[in-house]
Amino acid sequence: MLDVGPVRSPGYRATMKDVAALARVSLKTVSRVINDEPTVNPELVERVRRAASQLHYQPNFGASALRRRDGRSSTIGVLLEDLSNPFSATIYRAVEEMAIARGVSVLGGSFDEDPRREHELTSSMSRHRVDGVIIAPASRDHQYLRQEQMAGVPFVFIDRPPYLLEADTVLSDSRESSARAVKHLLSRGHRRIAFLGDLVTIHTAEERYLGYCDALIGAGLAVEDDLVVRNLRTIEAAQAVAGQLLDVGVPPTAFFAGQNLLTIGAVRAIRERALQLRVALVGFDDFLLADLLEPAVTVVAQDPVTIGREAAALLFARLDGDDRPSQKKIVETTFIARGSGEIPLLVGDN
Amino acid sequence: MLDVGPVRSPGYRATMKDVAALARVSLKTVSRVINDEPTVNPELVERVRRAASQLHYQPNFGASALRRRDGRSSTIGVLLEDLSNPFSATIYRAVEEMAIARGVSVLGGSFDEDPRREHELTSSMSRHRVDGVIIAPASRDHQYLRQEQMAGVPFVFIDRPPYLLEADTVLSDSRESSARAVKHLLSRGHRRIAFLGDLVTIHTAEERYLGYCDALIGAGLAVEDDLVVRNLRTIEAAQAVAGQLLDVGVPPTAFFAGQNLLTIGAVRAIRERALQLRVALVGFDDFLLADLLEPAVTVVAQDPVTIGREAAALLFARLDGDDRPSQKKIVETTFIARGSGEIPLLVGDN
DNA sequence: CTGAAAGCGCTTACAG
DNA sequence: CTGAAAGCGCTTACAG
Helix, strand or coil, X not given: CCCCCCXXXXXXXXXXXXXXXXXXXXHHHHHHHHCCCCCCCHHHHHHHHHHHHXXXXXXXXXXXXXXXXXXXXXXXXXXXXXXXXXXXXXXXXXXXXXXXXXXXXXXXXXXXXXXXXXXXXXXXXXXXXXXEEEECCCCCCCHHHHHHHHCCCCEEEEXXXXXXXXXXXXXXXHHHHHHHHHHHHHHCCCCCEEXXXXXXXXXXXXXXXXXXXXXXXXXXXXXXXXXXXXXXXXXXXXXXXXXXXXXXXXXXXXXXXXXXXXXXXXXXHHHHCCCCCCCEEEEECCCCCCXXXXXXXXXXXXXXXXXXXXXXXXXXXXXCCCCCCCCEEEECCEEECCECCCCCCXXXXX | XXXXXXXCCCCCCCCHHHHXXXXXXXXXXXXXXXXXXXXXXXXXXXXXXXXXXXCCCCCCHHHHHHHCCCCCCCEEEEEECCCCCHHHHHHHHHHHHHHHHCCCEEEEEECCCCHHHHHHHHHHHHHCCCCEEEECCCCCCCHHHHHHXXXXXXXXXXXXXXXXXXXXXXXXXXXXXXHHHHXXXXXXXXXXXXXXXXXXXXXXXXXXXXXXXXXXXXXCCCCCHHHEECCCCCHHHHHHHHHHHHHCCCCCCEEEECCHHHHHHHHHHHHHCCCCXXXXXXXXXXXXXXXXXXXXXXXXXXXXXXXXXXXXXXXHHHHCCCCCCCCXXXXXXXXXXXXHHHCCXXXXXX
């Protein structure tokens, strides 16, 4: 091993007591210096600082939180569907930026739509005594969080609202922007528009489906069961289902996909059949390279950076004493026409 | 607010003491039950369980760690370049899976290649007394972690090796697989192969550059300065630089891009000039939809899931007492030929 | 098998 | 401005 300078008492971690002894002051004076209390003689401050640095002293957040009146752990929980999905990851980063600015650390977790895992992770957050939680829940009953909330831990729900619980919420306008997307397809002459959706238990998946229905009904059309497939979770599943729809019976002339992975699955199915210049497609959620495909993919883009920032802002406001009633923020989506959604109904198609 | 049942002492959090009082046993007996110690009368176990559940008791990890001999906080730190990059995010998820299986929570953090932020985040991890750290470092001097290491906190370096510190490491074979990729282009007749690279301070960026040099030199060619551009960080920067190379002087007939965002930048520049069937391209790192572009993009694919798993396995082995010398694991890459890398040198090009 | 006392590293509440 | 004592919620070490 390289010699990289002297190490005192290997394996030993300095405490405030050690710093106090070395600086020849009381424990309490060290505590004052570490916490930047102003009423300390500058000479003592200097001595304590030197001793702390010499001993590589790092304060123990856990011990401090234990005794502290507010009990703050300087930690928040961010619980999302899947941190490896770009939508979740972008939200996480946006929250992280704001947390770091406050000296707060982030405990992250992914549910994969498993309510049991939601319970485990929130319970784990509770045992870690996080100061607050930002959550995109998998379950549809959040009464079990009430105790934690009563104990003073603020919750901010994102992407999906709380059920049977009052809490701050940040959502996208899924239903309306879905209706707008489907109207866009209707305006190009399409009548047989298929819907690919995620789990029916997911609030946003339901909203997007309802937006699809709104648009059809608004145009005097019926929602046809054979054009609606839900509970799809992966690229592969969406690809298989879209393929079947295109192969069997009277195929759809356009698709509305309720989520980025499902959109990609639809792209694959359409491409496999060389129908990409014939079958229209609009997807919910933007994704990297959507503009480089041929045709480029028209999407309803959400704004995960704003969602993350708004959620963090609400959470930190609560931690700073904001006691207004529960807030509900709606973050705007953007419709981006790139080509795939502008393919008109072709003569000869139905 | 909805009424969701009785809540005892709103704002109050039950402690072991409260559970003990309700169950009419001593504090120590509650502690035994919570920690699943076997030597407790089943009847008392039952009484304690009921009391704990009735009071919604959640053990306080911080307090427990404070007194516990091993001082374990049941928390690890995972510090990566950028959690919103799919490569980092996939590693994070792989680690998270293994951590959850052990009941360990994950504190995540992103550096964005800022060594100062690396110092802040590792220091924050230290104050939180994490049990171990998985880190893809931004800095090139890790002596400052020695104290923490001596205090018993294992570090596993991923993607980049430690400098001036002994620690477990999990890397991809960047240099060799880069050389192989460039040889692939050479075998198609290309001689003017441009290299687009990330910050020269990043270990993997340097390795990939060296692999590029190895291949050229191995073929008896010189490394030409005007074909090498490094310190590129974004899609936009890579796109601009690749565009300039294509527009000015004697353009390259092939590109090797050292990172997923740079590959995408090169794709954009090539497409803008309608050269996608003429200019060859191989990228390091796979990315979603690489196979749906036209031509599909040939890549050297890393295996972030295995990197994450190996790193977590090493870390948890250390926490379980493994005291072998520092381990170094190399995770294999996969060359995926999809089309863009197989475009031959065309007659008339140089 | 059960419990009373001491102490982990820190902050609070108080006295000087 | 400084410090000695008590206590946060738990586990350790020990006695019964």
